[in-house]
Amino acid sequence: EAQVTQNPRYLITVTGKKLTVTCSQNMNHEYMSWYRQDPGLGLRQIYYSMNVEVTDKGDVPEGYKVSRKEKRNFPLILESPSPNQTSLYFCASSSMGEGYGYTFGSGTRLTVV
Amino acid sequence: DQQVKQNSPSLSVQEGRISILNCDYTNSMFDYFLWYKKYPAEGPTFLISISSIKDKNEDGRFTVFLNKSAKHLSLHIVPSQPGDSAVYFCAASGTTDSWGKLQFGAGTQVVVTP
Numbered sequence: 001e002a003q004v005t006q007n008p009r010y011l012i013t014v015t016g017k018k019l020t021v022t023c024s025q026n027m028n029h030e031y032m033s034w035y036r037q038d039p040g041l042g043l044r045q046i047y048y049s050m051n052v053e054v055t056d057k058g059d060v061p062e063g064y065k066v067s068r069k070e071k072r073n074f075p076l077i078l079e080s081p082s083p084n085q086t087s088l089y090f091c092a093s094s095s096m097g098e099g100y101g102y103t104f105g106s107g108t109r110l111t112v113v
Numbered sequence: 114d115q116q117v118k119q120n121s122p123s124l125s126v127q128e129g130r131i132s133i134l135n136c137d138y139t140n141s142m143f144d145y146f147l148w149y150k151k152y153p154a155e156g157p158t159f160l161i162s163i164s165s166i167k168d169k170n171e172d173g174r175f176t177v178f179l180n181k182s183a184k185h186l187s188l189h190i191v192p193s194q195p196g197d198s199a200v201y202f203c204a205a206s207g208t209t210d211s212w213g214k215l216q217f218g219a220g221t222q223v224v225v226t227p
Binding site: 035043050058 | 115119122147149154155156157158159162202213214216218219220
């Protein structure tokens with residue numbers, strides 16, 4: 001089944017403790033991206049990647065890191081999480097072209113206390 | 114500053130009637146537009162898209178209209194069904210180098226009543 005898989009689904013952590021949210025896609029998509037969803041703000045892009053070793057900032061990259069060493073994986077790293085990073089996170093992947101859109105994972109609910 | 118705006122946070126429509134969702138954008142470099150649907154506890158699902166060279170795209174019950182001069186697009190759902198109750202997001206991007214930089218609006222909650 002074509003899908004984007006992100007783990008974990010739920011995570012509670014403490015301020016300052018480094019964490020990684022994994023994301024993997026099995027559709028051979030060139031593009032991958034991370035978004036966060038907050039009430040009233042919709043989905044805001046954190047980072048995106050156009051291909052292996054090519055990444056760029058989205059609208060809210062501060063406090064996050066990403067890497068794209070393999071085409072299928074795009075982990076999101078929070079080196080020192082803070083409470084304002086409590087949010088619902090989505091990973092997504094896509095090919096480029098008309099008729100294509102990002103396919104999203106099921107989300108990771110992160111709480112930083 | 115949000116470049117994609119959905120000014121109606123909610124919409125209630127009767128089953129069988131038309132749902133019209135609106136979206137405005139400010140960046141004239143956007144030339145690819147999409148609509149997504151989202152149920153609670155799930156990721157957004159791609160619904161329909163339109164490129165700037167067109168003014169209409171239809172897929173079953175869903176039609177997207179684009180008015181480039183007004184920087185406005187809309188999604189029509191006809192007829193509306195109870196399963197259409199969800200949050201709908203409008204999104205926009207450029208093409209080629211900026212294709213992956215997809216920006217979303219805040220969403221419109223649609224409730225379809227019997």
